[in-house]
Amino acid sequence: ADIGGPGETLIPATDTPGSRELLLHLFVLKMVNDCHSPEDQQIFVRGLANFAKWTDSKLGLPFQEASTDKREALLRSIQDGNAPDETISAFYALTKRRTIQGYLNSKYVMTNLVKYQLIPGAYNGYAPA
Numbered sequence: 001a002d003i004g005g006p007g008e009t010l011i012p013a014t015d016t017p018g019s020r021e022l023l024l025h026l027f028v029l030k031m032v033n034d035c036h037s038p039e040d041q042q043i044f045v046r047g048l049a050n051f052a053k054w055t056d057s058k059l060g061l062p063f064q065e066a067s068t069d070k071r072e073a074l075l076r077s078i079q080d081g082n083a084p085d086e087t088i089s090a091f092y093a094l095t096k097r098r099t100i101q102g103y104l105n106s107k108y109v110m111t112n113l114v115k116y117q118l119i120p121g122a123y124n125g126y127a128p129a
Contacts, residue, residue, distance in 0.1 A: 003025045003028055003029065003048060003095055004019065004020055004025040004064065005062075005063040005064035005071065006051075006063070006071075006075060006092065006095050006096070006099070007019035007020070007024045007025050007028065007095065007099045008020050008064070009068065009071040009072060009075055010075070010096060010099050010100070011024065011099060011100075011103050012068070016108070016112075016113075017108055019099060019103070022102070022103065022106045022108060024098075024099050024102040024103060024106070027098065027099075027101075027102035028094075028095055028098040028099055028102065031098045031101070031102075032044050032094065032098070036094075040090075040094070043087055043090045043091070044090065044091055044094055046087045046091075047087035047088050047089075047090050047091025047092070047094075048091050050084075050085060050087050050088050050091070051063070051088050051091050051092070054083075054084055054088060055074055058074060059074070075092065078092045079092070
């Protein structure tokens with residue numbers, strides 16, 4: 001099973017790099033491994049396997065090979081509480097949370113999209129107290 005598919009569906013490559021180019025799937029795995037309890041890790045692994053089986057049965061092909069519209073519709077159905085079991089919901093919630101976290105903290109975002117300002121910043125005498 002591949003966690004890159006949900007990540008790439010959440011943050012696709014456009015004129016900016018997507019999840020795959022930023023290696024966010026590796027970030028998600030590292031965070032699950034380092035920051036979550038063994039119980040959460042087991043739920044994540046079971047959810048990943050169940051997600052792959054469920055999406056294969058719904059789509060007739062692996063998730064990452066489906067069209068963007070079909071992938072987004074499946075993720076939306078999970079988001080709306082229509083996952084066939086709780087492990088898939090837990091897997092998706094954790095994957096989404098960590099994918100977004102990885103994106104917002106990626107070198108690309110932090111160097112190209114966020115305007116850096118040295119703290120404490122410039123003094124503004126006109127700022128309201």
